[in-house]
Amino acid sequence: MTAPVFRRILLKLSGEALMGAGSHGIDPDVLERSAQDVRALIEAGVQVALVIGGGNIFRGAALSLRGMDRVTGDQMGMLATVMNALAMQDALERLGVSVRVMSAIKINQICEDYIRRRAMRHLDKGRVVIFAAGTGNPFFTTDSAASLRAIEVGADLLIKATKVDGIYSADPMVNPNATFYPRISYDQALRESLQVMDTTAIVLCRDHGMPLRVMNINEAGALLRLVRGEDIGSLVVSGN
Ligand code: UDP
Numbered sequence: 001m002t003a004p005v006f007r008r009i010l011l012k013l014s015g016e017a018l019m020g021a022g023s024h025g026i027d028p029d030v031l032e033r034s035a036q037d038v039r040a041l042i043e044a045g046v047q048v049a050l051v052i053g054g055g056n057i058f059r060g061a062a063l064s065l066r067g068m069d070r071v072t073g074d075q076m077g078m079l080a081t082v083m084n085a086l087a088m089q090d091a092l093e094r095l096g097v098s099v100r101v102m103s104a105i106k107i108n109q110i111c112e113d114y115i116r117r118r119a120m121r122h123l124d125k126g127r128v129v130i131f132a133a134g135t136g137n138p139f140f141t142t143d144s145a146a147s148l149r150a151i152e153v154g155a156d157l158l159i160k161a162t163k164v165d166g167i168y169s170a171d172p173m174v175n176p177n178a179t180f181y182p183r184i185s186y187d188q189a190l191r192e193s194l195q196v197m198d199t200t201a202i203v204l205c206r207d208h209g210m211p212l213r214v215m216n217i218n219e220a221g222a223l224l225r226l227v228r229g230e231d232i233g234s235l236v237v238s239g240n
Contacts, residue, residue, distance in 0.1 A: 054080030
């Protein structure tokens with residue numbers, strides 16, 4: 001078997017990725033499948049950090065459209081990411097994987113506080129670390145939290161798992177003629193407003209040289225092949 005080419009990766013899963021075919025919440029089968037994919041990475045010898053979104057439960061922007069105070073809505077969104085993190089922790093533990101949830105907001109009767117050095121120590125020991133509660137601040141997203149944490153803990157690669165195969169010139173679900181981009185620059189992604197990650201997340205990656213891979217979470221075995229060096233999905237790197 002080929003050895004992994006990455007020592008440490010950060011995988012960003014959206015809350016919607018856990019929802020499966022449902023309209024909200026967590027699909028237990030999808031959760032278990034995602035946990036199995038993560039276990040395969042650990043077994044391959046890769047250190048794995050996770051950021052999971054909360055969009056399957058609450059999003060502050062959507063709540064504020066219905067009249068709620070935006071900061072309160074974002075706080076609910078951050079708490080939603082903690083629920084998803086606990087669900088993933090449980091699914092991984094049932095598969096025999098050692099896990100720590102670290103929250104950006106203090107709820108340390110439920111999980112650890114985020115402390116960078118401790119997170120890195122957990123990763124060195126082969127534990128999966130799930131970064132919960134986003135950045136801990138309203139008006140941010142878990143995409144930005146993923147970029148931030150990937151840079152902070154010195155990940156070799158940030159992987160954004162999506163429902164499509166990578167980055168396209170337009171949404172391939174809507175426009176079947178959309179062009180697939182196997183490799184683009186951060187600036188092109190920003191210039192063309194491609195649906196990769198939000199602007200703050202891409203700018204953080206660009207300014208700190210964090211390579212970003214966008215790939216399909218539903219392709220069986222793809223994550224493992226990726227960490228073994230296969231060119232899967234789209235890669236965002238420096239350039240014009
Ligand atoms: N959120 C926040 N600050 C952060 C990260 C998340 O306020 O640093 C809130 C925000 O309301 C967001 C919600 O948590 O809409 C859920 O996160 P996100 O929308 O990124 O989840 P995803 O789309 O990945 O499921």
